[in-house]
Amino acid sequence: MDVEDTISAVATAVGEGGIGIVRVSGPKAMTIAERLFCSATSKNIADAPGHSALYGHVVESDTRKCIDETLLLIMRAPHSYTCEDVVEFQCHGGAVPLRKVLEATLKVGARLAEPGEFTKRAFLNGRIDLTQAEAVMDIIRSKTAASLQVAVQHLSGNLSQQIKEIRQALLYMIAHLEAAIDFPEEDIEELSARKVKEGIEPILAKLGKLVSSAHSGRILREGLKTVIIGKPNVGKSSLLNALLKENRAIVTSIAGTTRDSIEEYVNVQGIPLNIIDTAGIRETEDIVEKLGVAKSRELVSGADLILVILDSSMPLSPEDRQVIDLTRSQHGFVLLNKSDLPAQLAVEEVRDLVGQWPIISLSLETGEGMAELEQSIVDEVYEGQVSSEAVYVNNVRHVHCLNQAQHHLQEALHTIEQSMPIDCIVIDLRGAWESLGEITGDTVGEDLLNQIFSQFCIGK
DSSP: OOTTSOEEEEOSOSSOEEEEEEEEESTTHHHHHHHHEEETTOOOGGGOOSSEEEEEEEEOTTTOOEEEEEEEEEEOTTSSSSSSOEEEEEEEEOHHHHHHHHHHHHHTTOEEOOTTHHHHHHHHTTSSOHHHHHHHHHHHHOOSHHHHHHHHHHHTTHHHHHHHHHHHHHHHHHHHHHHHHHOGGGOOHHHHHHHHHHHHHHHHHHHHHHHHTHHHHHHHHHOEEEEEEOSTTSSHHHHHHHHHTSOOSOOOSSTTOOOSOEEEEEEETTEEEEEEEOOOOSOOOOHHHHHHHHHHHHHHHTOSEEEEEEETTSOOOHHHHHHHHHHTTSOEEEEEEOTTSOOOSOHHHHHHHHTTOOEEEOOTTTOTTHHHHHHHHHHHHHTTOOOTTOOOOOOHHHHHHHHHHHHHHHHHHHHHHTTOOHHHHHHHHHHHHHHHHHHHTTTOOHHHHHHHHTTSOTTO
């Protein structure tokens, strides 16, 4: 990427819409706008202040033929998203006019932006750090209000601030120890090691808290992969419909109605569930149903949460036992459906088979027990610690860096306990400092940056 280039891209989603935007950023942005924009009031772009809008038309540079009516937004460096000169042509939202406007900008000096290049420039120009840049895509991909809130917190710099404070504390320790190395006559080695040990322990506690939030953060970002499983005609599809609050799956009294898995996103009190309704587990000669049962078994192994449904109005069957055996190594809830009917299922027998799995009675016919199920899912995700102010780590890359930092600090404590030279302590502390710097982008390489921003859409 050459930051001296001027880049251009369509910044709105593909398809028809009320408004479509072509964004241009770089040193030639204003020149390009001057060549393509024809003001309806004869105002000059050169005279327009930053953060202003001009109404007119976008025209072809050579023929001056009108392409579309437009509102031109002007943002002058450094007060723009990229900290560069930026103009946006806000046109009618259609594929043809937007393509024509984009082609016109490319013809007069811009080049097509790479995926995420606008945000990458914002990062390289110091407007945001890497966690904030990654939060931009998390906001776009948010599936619930809770996942959006986590992403907005990251964009606001909440996580960055915590990481920077820890790095600053580590830098102070490193400087203190290096002073002891540079001035050995001061005899401060023992004092320095003791102070460093006292400083490392609270930092490890902070890092541990951030790492422990990763389970909830990942779920809020990606969704909790939840598999509904049980024998045929036990209420699996009814549960999916109840969680969705719509009739997504076909429900009949005929066993084996669901032949294949059905996958949907469900919003449970702000938590995105990537929920999968599977084919009923049973022995069958139907080739289609047999494939569905095989797929159900495969999905169970990759699930974050299992919802095993049993029919409380019937005694425990061999098929029920088969379902429980299939999910024994996983984690989830046992749901005793049809609680509105006379109970025939021995709960204690189920308890002996499922161990510590929570057992919830419900009726998908009346809705009884659904509130308890949803609250249990919330408690499972947040582990009982729900806070709108909490900072959740929701990125696998961040977790890896935090784990590396923890490892380096544990090594530093071991080094201190073994009374090893101060140089060794400094190496461990600097390793932790650099690992944390990879989160904010202070110590990250170009290859990793390219990998991160390649996941963005063009125009962002």
